[in-house]
Amino acid sequence: MDITNHRIAEYWHGMSPNCGGELVKPSLLVMHFTASGGTDPSGDVDWFMSRAAKAAAHLVVGRNGAIKQVVPFNVKAWHAGKSIWRGKPNCNDYSIGIEIDNWGKLTRSADGKIRTYTGAIVDPAGAAELRHKHEMTSCFWELYSQPQLDSAVDLVRLILAHYPSINEIVGHDDIAPGRKTDPGPAFPMSRFISLVWGRDDVAPSKRTVIADRLNARGGAGTEFEIIGQFTKGAKVTVLYDMPGSWAQVKGTLDGGADVTAWVADQYLA
Numbered sequence: 001m002d003i004t005n006h007r008i009a010e011y012w013h014g015m016s017p018n019c020g021g022e023l024v025k026p027s028l029l030v031m032h033f034t035a036s037g038g039t040d041p042s043g044d045v046d047w048f049m050s051r052a053a054k055a056a057a058h059l060v061v062g063r064n065g066a067i068k069q070v071v072p073f074n075v076k077a078w079h080a081g082k083s084i085w086r087g088k089p090n091c092n093d094y095s096i097g098i099e100i101d102n103w104g105k106l107t108r109s110a111d112g113k114i115r116t117y118t119g120a121i122v123d124p125a126g127a128a129e130l131r132h133k134h135e136m137t138s139c140f141w142e143l144y145s146q147p148q149l150d151s152a153v154d155l156v157r158l159i160l161a162h163y164p165s166i167n168e169i170v171g172h173d174d175i176a177p178g179r180k181t182d183p184g185p186a187f188p189m190s191r192f193i194s195l196v197w198g199r200d201d202v203a204p205s206k207r208t209v210i211a212d213r214l215n216a217r218g219g220a221g222t223e224f225e226i227i228g229q230f231t232k233g234a235k236v237t238v239l240y241d242m243p244g245s246w247a248q249v250k251g252t253l254d255g256g257a258d259v260t261a262w263v264a265d266q267y268l269a
Contacts, residue, residue: 001154003162006072011059016048016070018056018078021093025165026073028095029156030080031189032057032172033102033182037120040066041101055079057097059155065147067155073163083175085168091175096159096166100148104184106140114140128220128262130185130245134177141186143220143240149192156196169193188241205241207249207268209234216253216261220246227261228253241265 001008034044041060045068048056057079058071071077079097083090103116106127114122122142131138160166171189172180183189191205209230217224220242230236236251239260247265252258 001158003073003158006074008067008069008158011067011069013045013068013070014049015072016053016056016077017051018048018053019071019075020078021076023074023076023094023096026094026096026163027165027167028085028091028175029159029166029169030091030095030097030172030175031152031169031183031187031192032079032097032099033104033184033187034060034099035104035117035182036101037103037116037118038062038101039064041068041099044068044099044101045070055081057099059097060099061101061148061152061155063101063145063148065145065151067151073159080172080175082179083172085170085175096163098152098155100144100152100183100187102144102183102186103142104182106142108140116142124221124224125219128186128242128246130220130242132173132181132185134173134181141184143186144188146240149188153192153195156192157198160196169196185242185245191241205238207236207238207247209236209263209267210269211267213254214263214267216249216251216259216263218261220248220262224262227259228255228257230254230263236263236268238268 040062044060047053048070055078058077059069076092080091127140172182214230215226216228231254236249240248250260
């Protein structure tokens with residue numbers, strides 16, 4: 001994977017019409033979710049190739065980790081909309097945008113199933129009840145898959161190496177608060193930023209259980225089955241962390257079984 005003429009050849013799909021103007025020395029990288037389904041990025045790419053979309057990011061990362069590029073990195077993509085960062089408006093003028101396939105906010109319907117805004121059913125193991133930093137109440141959000149997070153880390157590392165003018169990574173919800181919620185609370189932004197800046201020492205992190213007994217669950221929420229308990233002082237490896245909410249960990253339960261499970265983040269130090 002390499003960047004030549006502001007394109008990643010193996011991921012180049014073709015030029016979206018939803019872009020324009022020269023992008024010189026970008027200083028910001030903006031993470032988005034697509035609010036769509038699908039395993040690979042093809043559906044989102046098809047939409048971005050349509051003038052009717054009136055929007056496009058530079059890249060899309062599918063749930064399976066596949067990547068497609070539809071705008072060169074030296075061209076302004078229409079991904080940010082009305083936006084401002086550190087007092088500077090129109091973030092399209094100085095940023096690269098990456099879309100990651102994810103439904104975003106979900107709801108629990110009357111039948112108890114977790115659904116997208118289109119009515120599609122989401123496996124509850126792939127969702128978590130979380131509170132967005134700009135909202136007062138919690139709701140369900142789709143979790144990001146490990147393949148797409150791994151691909152996104154490698155992708156952003158490459159971009160940062162090629163465009164050293166970029167000095168910050170933010171979410172769409174940071175540059176358009178109140179208007180946008182992506183990439184949402186399920187995106188592990190702190191860990192992601194640490195990884196892409198090369199801080200491998202924090203990936204994965206080791207933490208300690210501080211509750212006397214900490215329930216290990218099959219998913220990120222109290223509605224999931226308890227599969228065992230960790231005891232106070234137990235050391236766990238954090239695989240996926242949503243600070244103040246839930247963490248997916250690997251560790252040894254009381255009784256000696258090694259598991260991968262979800263625990264309440266507040267009981268880890």
